[in-house]
Amino acid sequence: MNHIKTISFLFVLLLFSCTDALIGDEGKEDEDIYLNYQTITDLELPFEEEWHINAGGRTHLTGGHHFITRGSGQRYAYDISKIVDGNFSPLGNGNANTNEDVYTFGARLNAPGDGKIIALENNIEDNIRPGVINDNINDSNLAGNYIMIDHLNGEYSLLAHLKKGTIIVAVGDTVVKGQEVGKVGNSGNSTGPHLHFHIQNTPNYLDGIGLPAQFKNYYEDDVLIENGEPVRGQMVRKN
Amino acid sequence: MKIKLLFLISIFTLSYTSGFSQSETNTKKNKFEFSTGLNSGALKNLEFSPVSRYDYNGLVYKFGYERTSKNQNLFNVQFDYLESELKTDLIPVLNLDYAKIGLSFSYLKQIYSENKFSVHLGLQSYSNLSIYSKSDDYRSIFNQTLGIASQFSYQINEKHSFTSKLTIPAVLFRLSDSSADLHSFNKYQSLFWNIGYKYSLSNHLDVKLSYYFNYDRLQIPNAFREIQYQLNLGINYKF
Numbered sequence: 001m002n003h004i005k006t007i008s009f010l011f012v013l014l015l016f017s018c019t020d021a022l023i024g025d026e027g028k029e030d031e032d033i034y035l036n037y038q039t040i041t042d043l044e045l046p047f048e049e050e051w052h053i054n055a056g057g058r059t060h061l062t063g064g065h066h067f068i069t070r071g072s073g074q075r076y077a078y079d080i081s082k083i084v085d086g087n088f089s090p091l092g093n094g095n096a097n098t099n100e101d102v103y104t105f106g107a108r109l110n111a112p113g114d115g116k117i118i119a120l121e122n123n124i125e126d127n128i129r130p131g132v133i134n135d136n137i138n139d140s141n142l143a144g145n146y147i148m149i150d151h152l153n154g155e156y157s158l159l160a161h162l163k164k165g166t167i168i169v170a171v172g173d174t175v176v177k178g179q180e181v182g183k184v185g186n187s188g189n190s191t192g193p194h195l196h197f198h199i200q201n202t203p204n205y206l207d208g209i210g211l212p213a214q215f216k217n218y219y220e221d222d223v224l225i226e227n228g229e230p231v232r233g234q235m236v237r238k239n
Numbered sequence: 240m241k242i243k244l245l246f247l248i249s250i251f252t253l254s255y256t257s258g259f260s261q262s263e264t265n266t267k268k269n270k271f272e273f274s275t276g277l278n279s280g281a282l283k284n285l286e287f288s289p290v291s292r293y294d295y296n297g298l299v300y301k302f303g304y305e306r307t308s309k310n311q312n313l314f315n316v317q318f319d320y321l322e323s324e325l326k327t328d329l330i331p332v333l334n335l336d337y338a339k340i341g342l343s344f345s346y347l348k349q350i351y352s353e354n355k356f357s358v359h360l361g362l363q364s365y366s367n368l369s370i371y372s373k374s375d376d377y378r379s380i381f382n383q384t385l386g387i388a389s390q391f392s393y394q395i396n397e398k399h400s401f402t403s404k405l406t407i408p409a410v411l412f413r414l415s416d417s418s419a420d421l422h423s424f425n426k427y428q429s430l431f432w433n434i435g436y437k438y439s440l441s442n443h444l445d446v447k448l449s450y451y452f453n454y455d456r457l458q459i460p461n462a463f464r465e466i467q468y469q470l471n472l473g474i475n476y477k478f
Contacts, residue, residue, distance in 0.1 A: 018466075019281050019466055022454055022456070022464065022466050023281050023282075023283055023291075023292050023464045023466060024283070024291075024462075024464060025291060026283065026285065026291060026462040026464075027283055027285050027289065027290060027291030027292070027462065028291050030285060030289030030290070030291070031289055031290060031291055031329060031330065033289065034289045034330060035329070035330065058332070059332055059333065059373075060287070060288075060333065060335065060373045060376060061373055061374060061376055071459075071460030071461050072417075075289060
């Protein structure tokens with residue numbers, strides 16, 4: 001009988017007393033960011049004309065980056081492509097054989113907000129064609145050619161997968177919102193020409209906690225959004 | 240359906256309680272075990288969700304085989320399957336389906352035996368695949384651990400016995416969609432513990448009531464914590 005009492009006591013003790021302590025508080029900051037974060041930087045969409053949100057949003061289904069780690073800052077990242085008449089390519093969707101067949105490849109990119117260029121890479125070969133990632137892409141160059149902008153307020157923007165040799169700013173330059181900085185490419189861990197954009201809370205390359213990016217004054221399916229977060233499937237333009 | 244299955248097993252085992260003779264001696268060396276029960280757990284996985292704690296409940300199924308050698312050493316194989324839903328009231332839009340499939344092997348050598356009490360010590364390997372899914376999108380994480388296991392057994396009398404098994408994994412290999420890493424005690428702490436009461440129905444059948452406790456902690460930027468409590472009812476077939 002004593003055995004049963006002892007076992008029962010241990011069971012009840014384990015079941016009710018230690019779950020909170022063992023799970024711990026890590027992630028509370030992430031929850032707070034999810035629920036309450038307001039982007040500090042005055043952001044505008046970093047491209048001209050109308051583009052399609054391939055991935056973006058706060059859920060697992062819309063965001064596409066929720067599953068790709070908190071520690072790389074990508075939780076609220078966007079993948080965005082230029083679309084004309086519903087097609088990614090003048091050859092029709094699924095028919096692009098080269099990067100040049102895709103509307104997005106070579107499209108102009110702007111600084112999304114005021115800040116200072118603190119890091120960039122401009123010499124990685126673009127992937128040879130859509131759907132193929134070059135053999136030399138590894139954990140150290142997943143973003144391919146990229147620009148990191150310090151908005152001088154604790155927020156850092158990363159524009160990734162740019163076209164080799166097209167970045168026209170240098171580390172240390174000050175940029176203003178809307179200023180051209182480079183062109184879209186297909187470099188790094190990219191399965192086709194597109195822009196990867198996210199903001200994070202550290203200046204380090206693919207490191208830190210991702211922050212929601214709220215853009216000011218853009219059109220979503222021809223409706224003016226004064227302050228919003230584009231979501232997968234939407235067509236957006238800045239004017 | 241699952242509840243019905245649990246009921247059927249309960250009825251089946253209870254009916255055998257009064258139906259079998261207890262006169263034969265218990266010398267069988269092989270044992271198949273099937274058990275099912277309730278799992279209550281909590282999970283934090285910042286790799287895929289900005290949620291500090293999910294809670295989940297569900298049914299767990301276990302199938303096992305154990306062989307006892309001439310020297311009373313134990314070889315055990317166990318397969319387990321859990322299906323549930325990860326829930327958080329704070330951000331319910333991030334709730335997910337959750338399934339976990341596990342396979343363990345252990346070999347335990349008897350190091351002490353006196354009267355009704357025996358102690359075994361050995362190694363245990365445990366592999367599991369956790370699947371997180373939402374609609375048609377899913378991600379999985381594979382874990383492989385290797386640890387030290389010990390088992391304490393106490394035979395109260397011919398019919399009644401208690402067993403407790405404690406396993407402390409020493410190394411973890413973890414493979415996810417974004418990383419493949421090896422961790423040991425400095426970053427990974429884990430513990431498996433179960434305690435079971437067994438009632439011998441006959442020379443061929445036992446019923447067993449078990450409590451399982453499992454805790455995993457991985458101290459990396461994508462913090463991972465999981466705690467599981469299980470209460471299982473099972474039946475053993477000895478031959």
